[in-house]
Amino acid sequence: MVAARRVDGRFGTRVAARAAQVAAIALALFWSLAPVYWMVATSFKTELEAASLAPTLWPHAPTFANYRGLWSGSLPFLSFFTNTLVTCLATAIVAVIIATPAAYALSRARFRLRAPIGYAMLVFRMLPLVVLLAPLYLLLLHARLLDTHAGLVVGFTTFGLPFAVWMLKSFIDAVPIEVEEAARIDGYRRWQILLKVVVPLILPGLLTTATFVFMEAWNNLIYPLTFITTLEKQTLPAALVLTFTGQFKTDWGGMMAAATLTTLPLMIAFFAVQRSMVRGLTSGAVAGA
Amino acid sequence: MVLPSVGVLAIVVGYPVLYTLLLSTQDYNLLGVTPTRFVGAGNYHKLLDDPTFWTSLANTALYTFGSVAVAAVLGLVLALVTEDVGGRRGRVARALLLTPWAVPFVVVAFLFRYMYLQNGGAINAVLLASGLIRAPISWLNEASLALPAVMVTNIWAMTPFFFLLLAAALAGIPNEVLESARVDRARGLSLVMHVKLPFLRNALLVSSLLMIIANFNDFAKIWAMTQGGPGYSTTTLVVYVYRQAFENFSIGYASAIGVVWLVLLLAFAVAYLRALRVH
Numbered sequence: 291m292v293a294a295r296r297v298d299g300r301f302g303t304r305v306a307a308r309a310a311q312v313a314a315i316a317l318a319l320f321w322s323l324a325p326v327y328w329m330v331a332t333s334f335k336t337e338l339e340a341a342s343l344a345p346t347l348w349p350h351a352p353t354f355a356n357y358r359g360l361w362s363g364s365l366p367f368l369s370f371f372t373n374t375l376v377t378c379l380a381t382a383i384v385a386v387i388i389a390t391p392a393a394y395a396l397s398r399a400r401f402r403l404r405a406p407i408g409y410a411m412l413v414f415r416m417l418p419l420v421v422l423l424a425p426l427y428l429l430l431l432h433a434r435l436l437d438t439h440a441g442l443v444v445g446f447t448t449f450g451l452p453f454a455v456w457m458l459k460s461f462i463d464a465v466p467i468e469v470e471e472a473a474r475i476d477g478y479r480r481w482q483i484l485l486k487v488v489v490p491l492i493l494p495g496l497l498t499t500a501t502f503v504f505m506e507a508w509n510n511l512i513y514p515l516t517f518i519t520t521l522e523k524q525t526l527p528a529a530l531v532l533t534f535t536g537q538f539k540t541d542w543g544g545m546m547a548a549a550t551l552t553t554l555p556l557m558i559a560f561f562a563v564q565r566s567m568v569r570g571l572t573s574g575a576v577a578g579a
Numbered sequence: 580m581v582l583p584s585v586g587v588l589a590i591v592v593g594y595p596v597l598y599t600l601l602l603s604t605q606d607y608n609l610l611g612v613t614p615t616r617f618v619g620a621g622n623y624h625k626l627l628d629d630p631t632f633w634t635s636l637a638n639t640a641l642y643t644f645g646s647v648a649v650a651a652v653l654g655l656v657l658a659l660v661t662e663d664v665g666g667r668r669g670r671v672a673r674a675l676l677l678t679p680w681a682v683p684f685v686v687v688a689f690l691f692r693y694m695y696l697q698n699g700g701a702i703n704a705v706l707l708a709s710g711l712i713r714a715p716i717s718w719l720n721e722a723s724l725a726l727p728a729v730m731v732t733n734i735w736a737m738t739p740f741f742f743l744l745l746a747a748a749l750a751g752i753p754n755e756v757l758e759s760a761r762v763d764r765a766r767g768l769s770l771v772m773h774v775k776l777p778f779l780r781n782a783l784l785v786s787s788l789l790m791i792i793a794n795f796n797d798f799a800k801i802w803a804m805t806q807g808g809p810g811y812s813t814t815t816l817v818v819y820v821y822r823q824a825f826e827n828f829s830i831g832y833a834s835a836i837g838v839v840w841l842v843l844l845l846a847f848a849v850a851y852l853r854a855l856r857v858h
Contacts, residue, residue: 315664318657322679323678325679328693329686345700388583392580416792418840421595421838422592423837424599425599429591451591480580484580509683509799511685511799512817526683527685546689549686549689552683
């Protein structure tokens with residue numbers, strides 16, 4: 291009798307726990323997704339409905355006008371988009387190409403400066419970008435790279451490169467050294483081993499790293515805002531900030547359409563690398579531990 | 580092989596850092612209104628007497644530690660709550676919970692700015708409809724509310740990061756540990772407190788260190804939401820340095836603030852890594 295009641299009690303708490311769990315997950319999903327839904331829903335509302343004092347839960351008269359307006363409007367939205375895409379892709383590719391040999395050396399070679407260089411990369415990754423801002427501005431000014439996409443890529447490299455080195459190092463660390471020894475016996479040189487043996491093995495790692503650098507560059511606002519002075523050459527995040535006071539002042543529908551299109555590439559990149567994300571994020575962070 | 584990387588970084592990072600040190604001892608006007616001259620520790624003296632510097636330092640601390648602490652707790656709870664949800668449903672739920680993180684910072688900022696609107700903003704509409712408030716609140720235009728409002732935005736964007744890392748760490752707890760805890764009749768909360776949390780310690784430390792550094796440097800969200808206002812109520816050090824350098828054009832003074840801040844950040848990172856290494 292007593293035993294039966296105890297079992298019942300435990301069954302009861304289990305149901306309650308399960309209900310609490312479902313409720314908590316539902317609440318978390320609402321908290322995470324409601325703002326994103328609001329952005330997409332607003333982007334399909336008419337200008338009047340988006341600015342309405344009594345917000346509507348879904349677009350009552352769905353329209354593509356906001357998206358069409360981005361293409362036909364006075365602002366070169368398409369250029370903003372391609373500017374961002376080109377500079378972020380270039381940064382990702384350049385960073386990965388320069389970082390791969392460094393990551394390989396830091397992972398495999400034994401040389402005296404190995405530890406200091408490794409730590410320097412880590413410190414560089416932590417540097418506040420704004421500290422670099424003024425000198426970089428002057429550097430680009432003197433190199434005549436101010437207000438050019440090449441200059442912006444140089445800026446993005448300041449955080450993309452150290453990050454890529456650390457992340458690639460963690461991928462190369464995972465490659466068994468025996469593979470390379472076999473290649474060495476076959477008479478491969480160091481560069482050949484890197485290019486013909488190691489690189490093919492860490493291809494997924496290279497892609498993940500590149501995607502990460504791409505995402506970080508896509509998120510960056512302070513560099514384009516400072517280094518690009520012609521609106522036509524601007525990236526999306528900076529263009530949104532700069533034009534908001536003008537065209538989008540009250541046009542929240544247009545704003546949210548632009549925001550949705552700015553989010554899309556990042557969303558795709560994000561879910562493409564989501565699985566290898568944990569390693570990428572923590573690589574290097576525990577180097578001292 | 581490290582030469583290309585070291586070379587590039589020496590130019591784009593090493594040189595600027597040294598140059599910042601140099602600039603911080605000069606009175607350097609970007610527009611060249613006044614001739615550049617050496618002022619030694621002058622900029623640093625000025626800094627001590629600058630109330631806005633201290634305000635932005637306090638704002639930075641509050642913004643950083645406040646949002647990181649809340650996001651870490653939320654991420655931890657989410658990781659624990661979803662831990663035993665397996666299969667397809669679990670995968671979909673986890674992916675959806677990560678969504679906020681894939682939204683670019685500037686978009687997050689504008690999206691919340693829209694939802695915070697005093698008239699017709701979604702947040703005011705929900706609060707009014709539920710009877711929690713009687714009149715719409717102008718979240719971002721009120722000095723006492725602006726910083727918390729921006730922090731909520733930041734927490735929204737950052738929680739998935741903690742969720743992802745802590746969920747991975749939870750999955751990494753060896754089965755034997757959980758089994759032996761079960762034999763000892765550890766259950767529910769006590770299992771979490773005495774068995775799981777100690778295992779998550781390092782993951783929590785590492786992820787919060789990364790986020791603290793990222794938040795010290797966060798510019799996009801604050802700039803796109805409030806530009807540091809109203810008044811100086813949301814001005815953090817990044818915003819202040821940016822304003823000094825590119826609105827007042829006093830590069831020298833901005834560099835001095837940057838140097839002080841760099842020293843603070845490095846000291847903090849070293850202390851943190853020490854704490855990590857001890858265990």
